Each structure stands twice: as C-alpha cells, then as structure tokens.
Amino acid sequence: MTRRIVSVLRRRAGRLVAVAVLLALSVVTATSAAASAAPATPATPTTPIENVVFLMQENHTFDNYFGTRPGVDGIPKGVCMPMRADLPEPCVKPFHIGKLGAIDLDHSADAFAQQYNGGRMNGFVEGVSRAGKDGRMAMAYYDDRDLPYYWNLADEYVLFDRFFSSSHSGSIRNHMYRVTGGPGAAGKAETIPATGWGNIPTIFDRLEAAGISWKFYVQNYDPTITFRSRVEEEDIDRGAQVIWVPLLGYARYVDDPRLFSKIVDLDEYYADAARGDLPAVSFIAPAGNSEHPPGNIGAGQNLVRALLTQLMRSPEWSSSAFIWSYDDWGGWYDHVKPPKVDQYGYGFRVPALLVSPYARRGRVDSTTLDFTSVLKFIEVNWRLKPLASRDAKANTFLDAFDFDAPPRPGVLLSAERTTVALRRPDPRPVYGSYATALLLVGALVGAAAVRGRRRSR
Amino acid sequence: MSVSHPATTDKLPEQRGGDAQRPARSAPPSWLPALRRPRWKVAGGLTGVAVLALFVRTWQIDAFGFNSDEAVYAGQAASLAGNPRYTEYFPVFRAHPMLVQALLSPFFRAGEVDVAGRLVVVALGVLTVLAVYPLGARLYTRRVGLIAALLLAVMPYHVVVTRQVLLDGPMVLLATLTLYCMVRFVQRQDALWYVATAAMLGLTMLAKETSIVLAGSVYAFLALTPGVRRPVRATLLALPVLALVFATHPISQALAGRTETGRNYLVWQLFRRPNHPMSFYLENVPSSIGLLVLLAAFGGLWWARRQRSWRETLLLSWIAVPVVFFQLWPVKGFQYLLPVVVPVAVLAARALAVLPVPARVAAVPRRVMPRARVHLVVRLVAVATVALSLLGPCWRAVSQQGGAHFLAGSGGVPGGREAGRWLTDHTPDGSVILTLGPSMSNIIRYYGQRQSYGLSVSPNPLHRNPSYVALNNPDGWLRNNNLHYIVWDSFSARRSTFFADRLATLVRRYHGRIVHTEYVGGADASGRAVPVPVIIIYEVRP
Numbered sequence: 001m002t003r004r005i006v007s008v009l010r011r012r013a014g015r016l017v018a019v020a021v022l023l024a025l026s027v028v029t030a031t032s033a034a035a036s037a038a039p040a041t042p043a044t045p046t047t048p049i050e051n052v053v054f055l056m057q058e059n060h061t062f063d064n065y066f067g068t069r070p071g072v073d074g075i076p077k078g079v080c081m082p083m084r085a086d087l088p089e090p091c092v093k094p095f096h097i098g099k100l101g102a103i104d105l106d107h108s109a110d111a112f113a114q115q116y117n118g119g120r121m122n123g124f125v126e127g128v129s130r131a132g133k134d135g136r137m138a139m140a141y142y143d144d145r146d147l148p149y150y151w152n153l154a155d156e157y158v159l160f161d162r163f164f165s166s167s168h169s170g171s172i173r174n175h176m177y178r179v180t181g182g183p184g185a186a187g188k189a190e191t192i193p194a195t196g197w198g199n200i201p202t203i204f205d206r207l208e209a210a211g212i213s214w215k216f217y218v219q220n221y222d223p224t225i226t227f228r229s230r231v232e233e234e235d236i237d238r239g240a241q242v243i244w245v246p247l248l249g250y251a252r253y254v255d256d257p258r259l260f261s262k263i264v265d266l267d268e269y270y271a272d273a274a275r276g277d278l279p280a281v282s283f284i285a286p287a288g289n290s291e292h293p294p295g296n297i298g299a300g301q302n303l304v305r306a307l308l309t310q311l312m313r314s315p316e317w318s319s320s321a322f323i324w325s326y327d328d329w330g331g332w333y334d335h336v337k338p339p340k341v342d343q344y345g346y347g348f349r350v351p352a353l354l355v356s357p358y359a360r361r362g363r364v365d366s367t368t369l370d371f372t373s374v375l376k377f378i379e380v381n382w383r384l385k386p387l388a389s390r391d392a393k394a395n396t397f398l399d400a401f402d403f404d405a406p407p408r409p410g411v412l413l414s415a416e417r418t419t420v421a422l423r424r425p426d427p428r429p430v431y432g433s434y435a436t437a438l439l440l441v442g443a444l445v446g447a448a449a450v451r452g453r454r455r456s457r
Numbered sequence: 458m459s460v461s462h463p464a465t466t467d468k469l470p471e472q473r474g475g476d477a478q479r480p481a482r483s484a485p486p487s488w489l490p491a492l493r494r495p496r497w498k499v500a501g502g503l504t505g506v507a508v509l510a511l512f513v514r515t516w517q518i519d520a521f522g523f524n525s526d527e528a529v530y531a532g533q534a535a536s537l538a539g540n541p542r543y544t545e546y547f548p549v550f551r552a553h554p555m556l557v558q559a560l561l562s563p564f565f566r567a568g569e570v571d572v573a574g575r576l577v578v579v580a581l582g583v584l585t586v587l588a589v590y591p592l593g594a595r596l597y598t599r600r601v602g603l604i605a606a607l608l609l610a611v612m613p614y615h616v617v618v619t620r621q622v623l624l625d626g627p628m629v630l631l632a633t634l635t636l637y638c639m640v641r642f643v644q645r646q647d648a649l650w651y652v653a654t655a656a657m658l659g660l661t662m663l664a665k666e667t668s669i670v671l672a673g674s675v676y677a678f679l680a681l682t683p684g685v686r687r688p689v690r691a692t693l694l695a696l697p698v699l700a701l702v703f704a705t706h707p708i709s710q711a712l713a714g715r716t717e718t719g720r721n722y723l724v725w726q727l728f729r730r731p732n733h734p735m736s737f738y739l740e741n742v743p744s745s746i747g748l749l750v751l752l753a754a755f756g757g758l759w760w761a762r763r764q765r766s767w768r769e770t771l772l773l774s775w776i777a778v779p780v781v782f783f784q785l786w787p788v789k790g791f792q793y794l795l796p797v798v799v800p801v802a803v804l805a806a807r808a809l810a811v812l813p814v815p816a817r818v819a820a821v822p823r824r825v826m827p828r829a830r831v832h833l834v835v836r837l838v839a840v841a842t843v844a845l846s847l848l849g850p851c852w853r854a855v856s857q858q859g860g861a862h863f864l865a866g867s868g869g870v871p872g873g874r875e876a877g878r879w880l881t882d883h884t885p886d887g888s889v890i891l892t893l894g895p896s897m898s899n900i901i902r903y904y905g906q907r908q909s910y911g912l913s914v915s916p917n918p919l920h921r922n923p924s925y926v927a928l929n930n931p932d933g934w935l936r937n938n939n940l941h942y943i944v945w946d947s948f949s950a951r952r953s954t955f956f957a958d959r960l961a962t963l964v965r966r967y968h969g970r971i972v973h974t975e976y977v978g979g980a981d982a983s984g985r986a987v988p989v990p991v992i993i994i995y996e997v998r999p
Contacts, residue, residue, distance in 0.1 A: 270998055274970060305938045306999050312885040313941075313996060412887030412941060424544050427537050427562075429712030434559045437663060437705040441656040444698070445638065448649040452641065 043210055045381045048358060048403055050319035053311065054374050055284040056178060057300055058292035059107060059330025062161060062349035065150065068143045072161045072364050076335055081139050085123040092125050094333065097140040102293040105138055105331025106131035109169035112347060124333040138333050142297065148417035149301045156411060158354040158363045158400040164338050165328045165347035166370040171243050173344060174327045178371045179203055179246045181391035183344045192242060196227045196251045203375050204247065206384040213279035214262060218245050220287040221265040226254045244285040276315035281378055293330060305415060308355055312410025318357050323374060325352035339368065346370055354400050357407030365400045373397060502603050503590055510586040510610035514579040514620050516855045519572045522874020525896035527622040528903035531574050534558040535565035542569065546902040551924045554706035556663035557627045574622040582619025585630040586610045592637050593803045596768045604806035604840055609798060611847040613854045614745035618792045625792040628664035632671055632796045635661050636775060639675060643767060648691035655695035659702025670782045671796060678774040682767045733789040742794050749846045750805045757808020772800035809843060812836045870900060870948065872975030872992040877904020879973050888941045893960050894949035895925045901944060913956040935967045936999050943969060943995040969995035
C-alpha cells in the first residue's frame with residue numbers, strides 16, 4: 001500500500017516537474033524572442049559620465065585662439081612667417097587681430113599642403129596669398145581680450161593643446177570623421193555623394209543598436225534641407241546644414257521617421273536640459289554662431305555660454321561632459337606640425353575644451369587627440385565597438401577627468417576676463433574712529449554727571 | 458468738569474523775572490507722596506515693562522527674512538566684519554554713517570545671520586524704553602516716567618521698527634539720551650551738560666545722519682524759551698564738539714580709503730523725486746503711534762495749558778521740527794518720524810498721570826473709597842485703556858503672517874529670505890538675477906549670494922540712488938546671456954505697474970520658465986483660503 005502511494009506520488013511529481021520545465025522553456029523562448037526584437041538593455045556607462053554633449057564650431061587653430069595663453073604649447077617666441085615659403089624675408093610676425101576684421105582664409109586641402117609645405121610649416125602666409133587674399137591675416141591671433149569667456153573656461157576646466165583636426169582638409173571630411181571615424185568619401189574628392197553617404201556606419205548606429213539615447217541638435221534647423229535638396233551654391237548659407245549634420249546626407253536617416261525625428265532644432269536642447277531629459281549622447285551643429293570667419297566670434301562665445309549655462313542649470317549637470325572643438329584650421333597659423341596617421345590626417349591643431357563637473361580644474365591636457373577621440377570616449381563609456389581604424393586607435397581624454405573627486409557644482413563664468421572685485425576697506429580705522437567717538441561722548445556725559453552730583457552735595 | 462490736581466513744574470535756577478511763561482508754583486499733589494515708594498518697587502515696575510517690551514519685540518522675530526534696508530545694513534556689517542559671503546555683494550560704505558553697522562558687525566562675522574542682528578536692535582529698543590523712565594521722571598515724576606516707558610514698550614511704531622535691523626531704532630535711543638542731556642542742562646544750567654548734549658547729538662547723527670534735524674529742535678526750544686539761559690560761549694564749544702564727533706564718519710571713510718559715496722548720496726537725497734505722497738505720514742504714522750496716545754498727549758497739553766512750562770516746549774520742539782522737516786522733505790519713509798515717539802509718550806504719560814477726574818466721578822462717598830484713591834483708580838484705568846489700545850495693534854503687527862502687500866520699513870518681506878535661499882541652493886554660482894526693483898535685489902544679494910540688478914533702477918544718475926547699479930540695456934544683457942534668472946515680486950509690482958509690465962515682456966521674450974514660487978496665505982472672492990504668489994523666479998535664456 002505504502003509503495004503504491006509512493007509510486008503514485010512519484011508519477012505525479014514527475015508530471016509536475018515536466019510541466020514546470022515546459023513552462024520555464026516557453027518563458028525563456030518568449031523572452032529571448034522579445035529580446036531579439038527589441039534593442040538590448042542600455043549599457044550602463046563605465047564612468048560617471050551619463051551625458052556627453054559634443055559641439056563642433058568652425059575654422060580656427062589652437063594658436064589662433066590660445067597661442068598667447070601662458071602654460072600651453074603656444075606661439076613660439078621669435079616666429080616670423082615668410083611671405084614666400086622659399087624666402088626667409090620678408091616675414092610676418094604673429095599679431096593681435098585687434099580691430100581688423102577676420103576674413104575667410106583659404107582652408108582647402110591644397111591650402112593645407114602649401115601651408116604645411118612638406119612638414120616645414122612655413123607656408124601659412126603664402127598659402128592664403130595664393131588664393132588672392134591677404135596672407136598676413138593668417139598670422140593674426142585672438143587672445144583673452146577677444147575670447148574672455150573661453151579663457152575663463154580654460155581657467156576653470158580643461159583645455160587641450162594637442163587636439164588636431166582629423167583631416168587636413170575642409171569641413172566635409174572632418175565632419176564625417178566626427179560621426180563615422182572615417183573620411184566619408186575616399187580619394188581626393190571632398191564632396192557629398194549625390195546618393196548620400198550610403199552604408200558608412202555612424203556612432204548613432206552603434207548607439208541605436210545598444211539602445212542608448214541620442215539626438216543631433218541643429219541651430220536654425222530646416223528639415224527640408226537634406227542631401228537630396230541641397231545645392232552646393234548654398235554651402236555657405238543653409239546648405240552647410242548637410243555638411244555640419246552628416247546624418248542629413250544619409251538616406252536611411254532621412255527616410256526613417258524614427259531616426260529622422262532625432263535630428264531636431266537646437267531649441268529642444270534647452271528644453272531637454274531644463275527637464276533633465278538630455279539623451280546620453282548629444283551632438284550639436286551651429287548655424288550663424290559657428291565662429292566661421294568672417295563671422296563674429298563673440299556670437300560663438302554667446303552660443304557656447306548659453307549651452308553651458310543651460311547644462312549647468314540642468315539636473316543632469318552632475319553626470320555631464322561638454323566638449324567642443326573646431327572642424328578645421330580655417331587657414332590660420334598653428335606652429336605644431338600635425339602627426340601623420342594616414343593619408344587624410346591629421347590636420348593642424350584646433351581649439352578644444354572640456355567642461356564637466358569631473359573635469360580637472362585649470363588643466364592643460366597635452367594628450368594627442370582628434371575628433372575621433374570623442375567617438376572613442378563614447379565607445380569606451382558605453383562599451384561600443386569602434387567604427388573604423390581611426391577611432392579604434394585614437395586616444396581618449398579620460399585623464400582630463402578626476403572621477404575620484406565628487407562632481408563640482410556648475411559655475412556660470414563671466415563673459416568678462418577681469419571681473420571687478422570689490423576692495424574691502426581696512427576695517428580698523430572704522431572700528432577705531434567710532435570707538436573713539438563713543439568714548440569721547442561717554443566721558444563728557446560722565447563728567448557732566450559727576451560734576452552735577454558734586455554740586456548737588 | 459473740574460480739574461482736580463494740575464501738574465506741577467519746577468522753577469529753573471536762573472529763570473528771568475516776569476517771564477510770561479513762568480508757571481505759578483502750586484502745592485504738590487496729594488498723590489505725590491504715594492509715588493515716593495521704595496526704589497525696588499520702581500525697579501520692579503521697570504523690569505516688568507522691560508520684559509513686556511522684550512517679549513513683543515522678539516515674538517516671532519524670525520518669521521520673515523530681512524527687508525531691503527535690513528539686508529543692506531546687515532550686508533554692510535558683514536562686509537565690514539570680513540564675512541566672505543557678503544564682501545562681494547555689499548560695499549562697506551554706502552550712504553549712512555557706520556556706527557550701527559560697526560556695532561552689529563561682530564555678530565556678522567561668518568555665515569548667514571539675521572536673527573542675531575535683529576536681537577541687537579531689539580536690545581537697543583528695550584534700552585530706549587528704559588531710558589524713557591529717567592527722562593520722564595526728571596521732567597515730571599517717576600509715575601510719568603513709568604507710564605511713558607510702558608506706552609513706548611507696546612507702541613506699535615517703536616516695536617515694529619526696533620524689530621528690524623534699521624538705523625532708526627538705535628538712533629532713537631541716542632536721541633533720547635540727547636534729550637535727557639538737554640533736560641539736565643536746563644535743570645542744572647551747567648554748560649558741561651550742554652556740551653554733552655551736543656556730543657550726544659553728534660553720536661545720534663553717527664547712527665543716522667538725518668537726526669541732524671534734532672539740532673533744529675534744540676534751537677527751536679532755546680529760541681522759544683526765554684526762561685532758559687542761552688549759553689553763547691558754551692555753544693561756541695558745543696558746535697565744534699558736535700562736528701568733531703560727527704567727523705568720525707568722513708574720517709573713518711577717508712582712513713579706510715573711500716570718500717565719494719556719502720557725498721553722492723546726500724546730493725541725491727536732496728534732489729530726488731518724492732517717493733510718497735504728501736499724505737504718507739498722516740496715513741501711516743498716527744495709527745502706529747496710537748490714536749489714544751496722541752489724544753492723551755495733545756489733550757493733556759490743552760487741559761493743562763495753564764501749567765505750561767519749558768518742559769512742554771522742549772518736548773513739542775522735539776516733535777514739531779522732525780515732523781515739519783520730514784513732511785516737507787520729498788523723501789519719505791515709514792520709520793523716519795520715529796524720534797517723535799519718545800516726547801509723544803512722555804507727554805501722553807504726563808497727561809494720564811494728571812488726568813482730570815470729573816467731579817461727578819470723584820464724588821464717591823468717602824466710606825466707599827477715599828477721593829485720592831478714586832483719582833488713582835480712574836487714572837490707572839485710563840493708563841490701562843491706552844496701553845491696551847496699543848497692545849492690540851502691536852500684537853497684530855508682531856504676530857501677523859504676512860500678506861501680498863508690504864510697506865517698506867514695516868517689517869520683514871514674506872518669502873524674500875526663502876527665495877534667496879532657493880537661489881543659493883538651486884542655481885549655479887555666478888548666476889545673475891534681474892529683479893523688478895532694487896529692494897528685492899538687495900534681499901536676493903543677501904540671502905542668495907547672487908549678483909542681482911533692479912530693472913526699475915534708472916540709468917540716469919540723477920534719478921537713482923548712487924549705491925545702485927543700473928542696467929542700461931537689460932534686454933541686451935538677457936540676449937547676451939548675462940542675466941540668468943528673473944525674479945518678480947508682488948510688493949515691487951504693486952509700486953510700479955510700468956516696470957512690472959516691462960519685466961513680464963522680458964520673461965516672455967527670453968523663454969521664461971517658472972522654476973520657483975513663494976506664496977503667502979490669502980483669500981479668494983468667496984473668502985476661501987488660497988495661496989497667493991508673492992515671489993516668482995523665472996529661468997531665462999537668450
């Protein structure tokens with residue numbers, strides 16, 4: 001009897017186990033099917049940085065903006081750039097641009113070659129002159145009188161003095177390096193193909209696949225201008241939007257409403273930052289505030305200041321990193337010979353700064369970097385695969401952060417280089433003179449009272 | 458009605474013969490011996506008055522943060538003390554002499570301080586109440602001194618002002634001592650007391666320079682009282698002493714390396730446009746002093762007019778000259794007439810002490826109550842009635858929870874401290890604030906440690922306080938991202954609808970987003986309790 005009961009229980013238990021296994025299998029199958037349909041769970045960052053903002057301005061070199069700043073690899077003493085590369089005299093010394101208006105210097109691949117002059121770095125004036133412009137302007141520089149806000153930021157955060165443009169050519173190739181780690185179109189031609197950039201992978205493809213949020217914020221964004229509608233004559237004006245926002249040169253980004261909706265006007269940046277809804281990765285393209293000569297560099301500072309002000313007021317400030325640089329050298333002088341890493345680059349140094357609550361205060365970082373270093377940082381931070389050989393080999397700027405320290409609160413820096421500090425007067429004469437007055441009056445009243453008592457006696 | 462016991466006056470040692478004002482010496486009143494009680498009873502009474510004065514001055518003293526003037530004086534004191542929170546926002550020298558600020562500064566050496574500063578002024582306010590006793594006793598009787606101290610202890614005007622870090626409370630203490638010195642001079646005819654009066658007046662002016670108007674009171678008194686010796690030689694000594702004491706202000710500025718601000722401020726005050734209508738004092742001050750007090754003071758002068766002496770002339774001069782001066786001066790402020798409260802209280806106390814008791818009331822059968830006791834009881838009831846008539850408004854003034862309207866100088870600003878602290882906690886360092894007017898700007902600087910500018914501050918230097926910095930182009934500042942927050946407050950908006958509209962335009966134009974609101978309790982049309990916004994902070998951007 002007991003054996004029968006035990007065998008029945010065993011059979012029933014076996015059935016229950018089988019049902020449980022089937023149920024478990026079905027749950028696992030369903031889960032894995034769902035997992036394959038949806039993006040993977042977003043990876044957690046490997047650093048405290050949860051929001052990266054990357055702005056690309058236009059056309060200046062490091063020496064042009066920070067060459068006279070103490071403590072950096074700036075303009076060497078005694079530099080005099082020959083008017084003609086083959087003759088040492090006459091030559092042009094670097095000079096403060098003062099009230100001279102900036103001009104749009106030649107900054108094509110040919111101009112680079114002439115200025116680079118086989119590594120002799122002595123063709124900066126001639127390279128511009130040959131384009132029919134005043135070559136002496138290549139030696140003009142700005143300083144803290146013109147860029148007080150940027151210089152103030154450099155005091156408080158990180159300034160890179162070996163940050164090179166990725167390509168020794170103009171905007172199109174450098175912007176492609178910024179988002180793909182590669183030059184875009186191979187060969188000599190630096191144009192956007194009529195059929196778009198095809199299947200060249202971008203950092204946003206990687207982010208999409210990993211389920212990491214991103215947006216491309218565009219100042220004065222016009223969604224009707226894409227690689228299909230753009231005409232080259234408009235490059236300087238609105239057509240430049242497709243150059244500065246390479247995603248608008250991709251059919252798959254333009255035609256997919258979901259991806260296309262992530263390219264938005266810059267106004268959304270302010271709203272997203274205010275709400276604490278910034279995506280993990282934000283790229284920003286300017287328009288009129290790009291500092292592209294002969295544009296007003298003050299307007300560019302204002303843009304950067306407005307973006308940083310909003311970020312510092314955002315709930316996400318404590319986990320953010322804001323980096324901005326310049327897409328090419330713009331024809332200006334820079335004294336550092338760029339390393340040759342492949343047939344496209346590097347180009348000359350460009351200014352680059354990092355602002356973050358973890359950025360080391362007042363640091364000058366001399367790590368050799370380029371635009372793909374930002375890609376490398378994103379890839380390292382979210383465990384993404386590299387896009388191309390350039391970003392795979394690039395250095396990152398992790399040393400510019402101090403993740404051992406707590407995040408610093410934001411500081412809205414002044415747009416004036418020297419703030420007027422109130423001088424506290426010496427308090428001793430104040431205390432001394434008032435104490436003397438009190439004693440004098442007290443003594444007089446006391447004397448009167450004492451004399452009155454004596455008289456009344 | 459018959460006057461039972463007219464007030465008595467002393468004869469001056471050197472009164473001229475045939476003086477028309479000279480009162481006839483009369484017999485001491487029957488109640489005077491009763492006043493000559495042991496001193497401990499007076500001390501007990503004074504202690505009770507002081508405790509009452511202290512209680513009403515400290516009750517809920519921390520309910521609201523500083524108003525604009527308090528913020529400025531406290532900020533100056535903190536800057537003088539080297540408090541790092543404030544040296545950037547408040548220059549040590551602004552407009553007034555620094556006696557009070559120097560006295561306060563040891564309490565402002567570190568951190569955010571407000572209650573400690575107010576308590577110092579409260580202590581000086583209570584000392585003023587105590588100082589009224591010897592003044593009243595010396596002028597009339599101890600009873601008058603005690604009643605005057607009681608009236609001042611609960612007088613809403615004095616209570617409200619001496620709960621704030623303002624210069625006027627300490628100034629009135631010194632003005633009371635000046636008056637006391639003057640009384641001693643008149644009674645003793647000792648030139649040293651005259652010089653001491655001048656020195657004390659100089660000290661009063663170091664508390665607040667507008668008290669120079671009391672020199673006019675002294676002059677008016679001497680001119681109107683032929684019975685008092687006019688010491689010409691002593692005046693030649695007293696005036697340099699007064700000037701020497703007051704010279705502390707410019708000398709300390711010069712030694713500390715600053716000379717300009719004071720002069721600019723004086724020029725501006727002399728020529729600025731009126732800030733209130735002519736009826737301002739009439740609308741605000743009598744009710745704060747107490748209508749029954751005023752009735753007693755001036756009614757007493759009427760019914761005891763035959764006993765008029767130099768005392769009443771002195772007290773009336775101390776009242777009339779400031780009243781006339783500040784009424785005519787274009788700049789008006791709630792607390793400016795505070796020096797008159799002491800002579801008003803003494804006159805009212807004197808009247809209550811000799812209150813005429815109608816014969817019908819006094820005609821109580823002796824077996825029920827002796828006549829003197831009847832008079833005493835009637836006068837005690839009168840004193841209690843007047844004191845209670847002050848205590849009610851006084852209690853309301855110190856225990857109210859604030860509203861959407863605010864009169865400068867009448868207390869702390871609801872929500873101002875909280876808004877400032879919110880800015881400290883929730884905005885990045887370096888944030889710059891645009892407020893509607895300079896008053897809220899001062900409060901934001903004090904509690905928020907943020908640079909702030911008032912939209913209504915005129916770019917024309919002739920039309921603004923030289924201590925204020927005007928924004929010539931606030932729109933340009935916003936466009937260039939030099940202003941990061943805009944603060945609207947109902948108190949300033951009520952005073953200037955024009956600038957309130959301008960501010961609203963800037964909020965709209967620069968993407969204003971409400972990030973914080975301070976409320977006070979209010980009521981809607983149906984009487985239902987609703988929160989009323991009094992301060993709104995907007996985040997703005999280009």
